[in-house]
Amino acid sequence: MTRRQLDIFNRQDQAAIDKTAERVRKTEATWPLRFTVNGKPVEVAVDPEESLYDTLRERLRLTGTKGACLEGECGSCTVLLDGKPVTACLVMAPQVAGRKVTTIEGLAADDRLHAVQESFIAAGAVQCGYCTPGLIVSAAALLEENPQPTADQVREALEGNLCRCTGYTKIIDAVLDASSSGTEDKANAGVD
């Protein structure tokens, strides 16, 4: 991790995060927003100038999605928009009208965790865990598109997600474990 990446993550500005949360609670929700969250249609009144990140956390109480930089740099707020990973902090709430959003809460089916969630636990790919939801969402999108990625393809898919604690090695191992290429590629994955 470079100095600049560390700075971005450390910039996690609790004051800014609290301020947006406060603003969201205070502003009048005037915009009727209809979209699908984790397979369920929802209708929620929002302030049209809030972000999808705010809507998910403050209005729908889906707090699994984390925020740190709120500027698109760290990937901790990653959700799927029509199946594609995006940073929820840069999406304006009204933009998701009529579309499908999947958050970390939507990956597990019934009582069963998603394969990537299982493998993160098994590989010990989590330290403080703050980056984990975003990473898992990005990884799940990769495996959906490409069930047998190489280690390099995994790295590419996760390049928009920063982790401050781990060395990424276990994260990449975990994603390879969850893929159908499994342990075979892991042996050749190498360490950065």
Place this chain on the structure above:
Amino acid sequence: MYFQPKNLDEALEIKAKLGADGTLLAGGTDLVVGIRKGRTQVSNFIDLSKVAELGELQEQDGFLRIGAATVHRRLESCAHKALADAAATVGGPQIRNLGTVGGQIGTASPAGDVSVALIALNAEVELLSAARGSRRLPLADIFTGPGKTSIADDELIRAVWVPHGRRSEFYKIGKRDAVAISVVMAAASIGPSNDVAIGIGCVAPTPLRCRRAEDHINSHGLDGATINDAAQIVREDVSPIDDHRAGAAYRREMAGTLTKRLLWRLLHSKGG
């Protein structure tokens, strides 16, 4: 206020009414960041996400016509190598799924990777307004300064037209491989009559089209000697600045080096 037009006509109508007070919103990767950083104030949003016409990507009259709302991710697999490579280097996957070509041009940053690739491909931009209909002009001509374009207050970017038949290359120097704004970057292309076009980023107030270097090659032919000359001309014509990413002297030197490298690649792959 927040406006969400349902189609192109509605969008144009709102833009005409609001003029400079109406800010177009595409992927938000520049605009929302600008608002967060306190650099940008917006009184009225015109959200283009429901304007389906802007997302069209099609072959038309010997051009690839790229709708303004096409996201970088979709261009990663396009046939123009410089454009595909430039699109693939923008941010990370999340940013490439949001950020659009129209937004990149609208931002008019000298560090716009895709803008530089498009300039070097001789791309044209199609602008549209309710009052005057559409007009098409060379993309390189619309950038007037950092963050400034000659797009009128009642206009929006409709599409970008990239002519077929040019071989192209792109090269970016960043601080690291991913999610890194360019320190210097360049693209070049060669057409059917061996005419070259060169675009360079992060070395001037706008994405730079280096006409003097192009003219030199186009009148003397592309070979080892003219490539060296072109690199020298580029070093003379750029006006880089020092910032936290790199010094001006380094940028000037590398602008020439990248020019050389790209032109050699085009020369070597000639006819191939």
